[in-house]
Amino acid sequence: MSGIRIPLAVLAACLCLPAWGADQSAEIEQLKQQLKALQKNYQAQITALQKRIDQLEARQAAQPAPPPAQPAEQQRVNAFNPAISVILNGRYQAFRRDTGGAIAGFSPPAEASPGSQGFSLGESEVNLQANVDDRFFGNFTATLADEGGNTTIGVEEAWLQTLTLPYDLTLKAGRFHSAIGYMNERHTHTDDFADRPLPYRVFLNNAYLDDGLQLRWLAPTDTFVEFGGELMRGAQFPVGGSAHNGVGAWSLFLHAGDDYDESNSWLAGISWLSAEPRNRDTGAGDLFTGSSDLVIADLVWKWAPNGNPYRHNAVLQGGLFWRHEKGNFQPVGKTWLSYDKHQYGWYAQAAYQFMPAWRVGMRGSGLHAQNPGALFAGTALDRQGHDPWEVSFMVDWSHSEFSRLRLQLTHDESLPLSDDRVILQYIASLGAHGAHEF
Amino acid sequence: MKKSLLFVVLLLGLSAGVQAATRIFACEPEWGALAREIGGEDVRVTVATTALQDPHHVQARPSLIARLRRADLLICSGADLEIGWLPVLLRRAANARVQPGQPGYLEAASAVPLLERPARLDRAQGDVHPQGNPHIQTDPRNILPVARLLAQRLAEVDASHAADYQRRLADFTQRWQQALARWDKQGQPLRGMPIVVQHDGWVYLEHWLGLKRVATLEPKPGVPPSSADLAAVLQRVRQTPVKAVIRAAYQDDRPARWMAQRAGIPELVLPFTVGGDDRSGDLFKLYDRTLELLLSVNRP
Known part of the structure; x- marks a missing residue:
């Protein structure tokens, strides 16, 4: 700055001097030139300073803004709590004719019935799951259901599964849904319809779950191939009575699946459940003792354009059921009758999401029972010359992954006298984000 | 006899060839690409999703269970991005090498500070991620810390090629830093x-x-x-x-x-x-x- 100050003083002194005359014009000219030089110098310095300021500003802007402060992690004693989720489920039903759940030619278990008319709370479910340690995963599901004014709490599932067994093996122990049949393993709140198709209802009481052991082997191939077997207590329908000192049933299953292409994937399964029911009671009083073999073959095909199910997707599934029961049947209020017959079932369904959040679906299912003969006339196994079937239509809306509203219309021909049903249902899940099986 | 011997030799050769490569299961394409940069010919990479799939909503398809079953290392964004499907895959595949806590389980989000950590956790706020926003790959500066972590984990999983992973990491780091300077300018x-x-x-x-x-x-x-x-x-x-x-x-x-x-x-x-x-x-x-x-x- 001193470089500027001194010439300024000189300049001031010069300006104060009066003009002496024409002979001094040369000196004035000289002073003018000095002034010009000074002005030039001054301007250059200002420009240089301005440039430096600009540069500094630009450099400051180029540096990233400091990341926003992270909220402090709180120490919590419950940090190791398992993932908890609650499923809420309620419905309104209206029937044209209440058949009480009877199905011609079959002795259906309690859960096969379509339930009661009007408003009702379905099963509310509380699920807890977590890794037990580095080797085990644990899962617990309790259900709360209202039956005749009494609230009953049930342990639906309570199992441990290994995570680190060698040789591609997985062992599960406890109470669990048997892996026979695609739907059997899955909870009803993940279904595409408000109720299960006829064969699941009459052959499995919606789903066979029991206490036991399950071993699976996953083949080390790029195609998914899984082979497994179960040993079960045999206390629940379609078994009952816990025969053979509490090992009353066993099963074998084979699952295979793969991607057909980027948009299509499939999963197929074939399963065999072999059971020895002892005084199996359907709840209505019909008893059965003998052997029961059930074979299920099913296929699920899922479509999502480019594997992105957000906007459009479709799920097709179908299954074939074959059951052979041999033993003695005691219809309610009658004597034991010898029974050795086959029964068959099928279902096929499709659900299509035509826009985000909205789906429509259609399902058909049917049954066929061999005629057990004249002795069975008037009992539940009397097929009355009729093959039961039903057809259902549904539309559902999911605002988010966690809520769903569904309307279902069912035309039911379980008996020679047909029925029509309207079901309005909501399903909501609270809490931990449960991962979805295929 | 000769034919069957040849077949056995071929089979042995094939299985040896398959065993040589470390299998990497990448949840998203960016981590698959990074695994290829760091792993080179020493790894075989499977990518679970494509760029046309929403990583929040992938179905736990049977093919993914089969592929995770054979993986030696899993690399995913983490921070709950894959919460709707990865837990099922991990449980069904029951592969001890890639369970959380193992060197073979790598969450990319664990290598960088996350932004937008919600102050309030409530489903009424939508599908929020409690640990912060998991889409870290949209900032290239986040790639290097993940690359370093990946090279370190690969060396743990497959110690025989540790030097190769280190060498490729150094090479990648140099190229990436040059690119970063260029992108910053652009x-x-x-x-x-x-x-x-x-x-x-x-x-x-x-x-x-x-x-x-x-x-x-x-x-x-x-x-x-x-x-x-x-x-x-x-x-x-x-x-x-x-x-x-x-x-x-x-x-x-x-x-x-x-x-x-x-x-x-x-x-x-x-x-x-x-x-x-x-x-x-x-x-x-x-x-x-x-x-x-x-x-x-x-x-x-």
Whole structure:
């Protein structure tokens, strides 16, 4: 700055001097030139300073803004709590004719019935799951259901599964849904319809779950191939009575699946459940003792354009059921009758999401029972010359992954006298984000 | 006899060849591409999703269970991005090598500080991620810490090639730093550019380039915008003009298109991850392409 100050003083002194005359014009000219030089110098310095300021500003802007402060992690004693989720489920039903759940030619278990008319709370479910340690995963599901004014709490599932067994093996122990049949393993709140198709209802009481052991082997191939077997207590329908000192049933299953292409994937399964029911009671009083073999073959095909199910997707599934029961049947209020017959079932369904959040679906299912003969006339196994079937239509809306509203219309021909049903249902899940099986 | 012997030799050779490579299961394409950079010919990479799939909503397909079963290392974004499907895969595949806590289980989000950690956890806020926004790959500066972690884990899983992983990491780091300097320079004009995004998946990109997010089309993360939500955003865009509506290649095109048409601004489909369009085939091209697209709409 001193470089500027001194010439300024000189300049001031010069300006104060009066003009002496024409002979001094040369000196004035000289002073003018000095002034010009000074002005030039001054301007250059200002420009240089301005440039430096600009540069500094630009450099400051180029540096990233400091990341926003992270909220402090709180120490919590419950940090190791398992993932908890609650499923809420309620419905309104209206029937044209209440058949009480009877199905011609079959002795259906309690859960096969379509339930009661009007408003009702379905099963509310509380699920807890977590890794037990580095080797085990644990899962617990309790259900709360209202039956005749009494609230009953049930342990639906309570199992441990290994995570680190060698040789591609997985062992599960406890109470669990048997892996026979695609739907059997899955909870009803993940279904595409408000109720299960006829064969699941009459052959499995919606789903066979029991206490036991399950071993699976996953083949080390790029195609998914899984082979497994179960040993079960045999206390629940379609078994009952816990025969053979509490090992009353066993099963074998084979699952295979793969991607057909980027948009299509499939999963197929074939399963065999072999059971020895002892005084199996359907709840209505019909008893059965003998052997029961059930074979299920099913296929699920899922479509999502480019594997992105957000906007459009479709799920097709179908299954074939074959059951052979041999033993003695005691219809309610009658004597034991010898029974050795086959029964068959099928279902096929499709659900299509035509826009985000909205789906429509259609399902058909049917049954066929061999005629057990004249002795069975008037009992539940009397097929009355009729093959039961039903057809259902549904539309559902999911605002988010966690809520769903569904309307279902069912035309039911379980008996020679047909029925029509309207079901309005909501399903909501609270809490931990449960991962979805295929 | 000779034939069967030949067959046995072939089989042995094949299985030896298969065993030689470390199998990597990558949840998203960007981590698959990174695994190829660091692993080179010593790894075999399987990518679970494509750029056209929403990583929040992938189905736990049987093919994925089969592939995870054989993996030696898993690399995913983490921070609950894959919570809807990865836990099922991990449980069904029951592969001891890739369970959480093992060296073979790598969450990329654990290597970088996360942004947008919600102060309030409530499903009424939409599909929020408690640990912060998991879409870290939209900022290239986040790639290097993940690459370092990956090289370290690969060396643990497959010690015989540790030196190779280290060498490739050094090479990748050098090339990446050069690219970063180039991208920073290219991105200068984008500072302060106002944008609208469809999903809050771009917070790291905004942070890197200094973009200004004026609005988000989704009212809550993961909830599709209704027409009322779109109208509200349109109102804001009319008050505060923006340069573009940004969405990822996998997202529904209708909300962004609607907004673009009404507001008279371009709809910009950014690749979001490797393979998001035909000119973002690797990690370097991903950011080249992202910058190119952003610069193309940044005209005064």
